[in-house]
Amino acid sequence: MKIKIVGNLTPEVGVSEKYTVEKVKEAFDTKPVTIVPEQPDSEIKWNIYVKDAKVWRLANVKEKKGQSVTYKFSEISSKAKDVAMIVEAYGKETLIHIKPQPTSNPKITSIELLNVLKKIPTRKFAYGDSIIARVHCVGMELLPIVVTLWENDGDKQKLKTTNLKIDTQKKFVRRGFADVKFYLNPMHVNLANSKVDKGESDEGKYHEYYVTAEILGKEESRKATLDTHVANPDYVEKKLIVKNEIATKPVMEVINSKMMVDLSNSQSWWPFKEDNCGGKYCIKKGDKNELIREINIRLAGFGGNVPTDEFTERTERMIKQFQRDYMKVPETGKICGNVLNAIDEFQRKYPINFDEIKCQCGTCNGYGKGRSHDQYQNSSILEAYRKYEYPGIHRSLVCAYRASVFYINKDKQLNYKTKHIESGYRCHDHYIYRRDHTTNHCGKALDIHYNFLDTNMRASNIRNMNEIRKNIFMKYLGAKQDWNSGKDIFYLESWASTWVHLDVREFSQKYLTEDYFITNNKDLDGKQIVQLAKELQFSNTCLCTGLIANVDNSMDGRVHPSSLTTSSRGIDFIKNWESFKSNLYNDDANGHHCTIGYGHLVHRGPCNGSEPQEFKDGISKERALELFNFRLVEFENAIKRDITVNLHQYEFDALVSLVFNAGANFLNEGGINDGETKIKIKINNSDYSGGADEFSDVTNGGLSGLVKRRKAEIDMFKNNNYNSTH
Known part of the structure; x- marks a missing residue:
């Protein structure tokens, strides 16, 4: 008995073909021929060999098993000198020679999602990772394809989708495929969370990403991958009891008999307690103090406000707008603990890149040289003509810009996103200043560029800018145009044709003193507003939080983790242990993961040259702090998600430090068999000391460095001792 392979010897590239092994009766064989196998399919093995030049090699195709198999030959196989198909069956072996034929129908056949090593991933992708999209094609050699990374919000099947486009690249097909690298930028978390599937209140535990590929100019050729799930670092599980309401009413969920939160069309949840303190400790209209000034600055972009220490009607409207648009809670117009916590979170979620703001002249320190100081606060000179180089950029201006980023991310219908600050400070040596003696840009103005959300291309005509000015800055910031509508408001230039110009030129002189001008994020954001409130003797206001349903009123002073953020001492502790590194390095973890700045994870695994150019060039301390503040929210939310008992501030800080170092999912996955850790189990059973010992x-x-850090974290957790010396 012999065996033979039955199938097409000249298959078309990209078309599936079936091949079968059969028994063949020889002349001297008296046994009947049968094609029914006498051995299991698992013992019939198929392989493909390819001849390149004079050398045969095993093709990069998984071995197949069974009496019948299917193969789809790729473009590269049609270029080989020879292709052989070999089967082992019934104790015998045979082969046939295959000559794949070029296709007459150019097309994209499939898309694989691989890790940065171009291997099939063994875990879910995470923010900070790179995805390699390998697009397989036939009949497309050296032709261009367009490959796009999307965040799926439920509109995947449509060509004119409303899903969020993250990045688009054009590549040429070579040897039957094209590899495209996409970076899952942690900065995209806010964008992904700002838009949710129809019928959902938030993005949930995972963000769904997918990749499409199409022949350039032929949208109908588009193919898409299945969704790949990326953990949402901002996700906090909401364990609420649903109250049945009449269907026509907004979706409401009960937290307790006096607390309700509207979850309809919301991204954040800040449960609101209407009479938490009976208004006794809330800061409200008519009050006057330095905390109010700070809040008027930090929320300047919510309706537009000046840095006064008075709680005015503008302040009340500002607080209501912040509660409505960002916090998604009923509007009280009063400042209590939930507002303070939300301000701290808002600042961390929307960091500012001061490298974009600095003067680009190359001769000053980024913020002028203080020239024309004789004109400073000179009331006889109109601000439009004051040549004084202020010592930085105005805080209220930058905070207003931050709010504009939030609003443009929120309003997807406009189809724009912030590209960057194109021009901030321009000193007297700046080439534009020398050509046109503008005084606004000596600390009082920003010029901002925008991209289209769907194409990621630059929005660059006056119609686009007018839409943004009207629907973002005038609507939400209360900005006016061309400096003719009064004092103490933000202004825009109506003639700015390819950018949006925002300035504080018409602020009163008392709001343009030097102490309002800053040069970095530390001075912009200052202390956490909760910490500042406590220092200014507003501790009771901080406790009037409404963030949680089960505030512990027992004598030990612990509160639910959802009302906490990392303290300034906790932040300094983590930064000191991580230490600043301006260049890429591999950390001490088992995987020696690629890291930069204050322990900012660039991607898992060692640095390999695939990192963003920004990181390859090295980063400043300022940029490192932006990355640190942005990622800190992820680790705080991990503790709020995983720890269900009340904590002291220092216990919360110690846990945040631990997961900052070990990973946001460590408490859930760092135990035996990738299960929950003893740390989580013991603390959630109120064995605080035992849980801390497990650190x-x-x-x-x-590792000696980690041994020392764990001892310091245990000391913090147990004794409120923040010791970061090492």
């Missing part, structure tokens, strides 16, 4: 096992086999 000492998280040292990657006893």
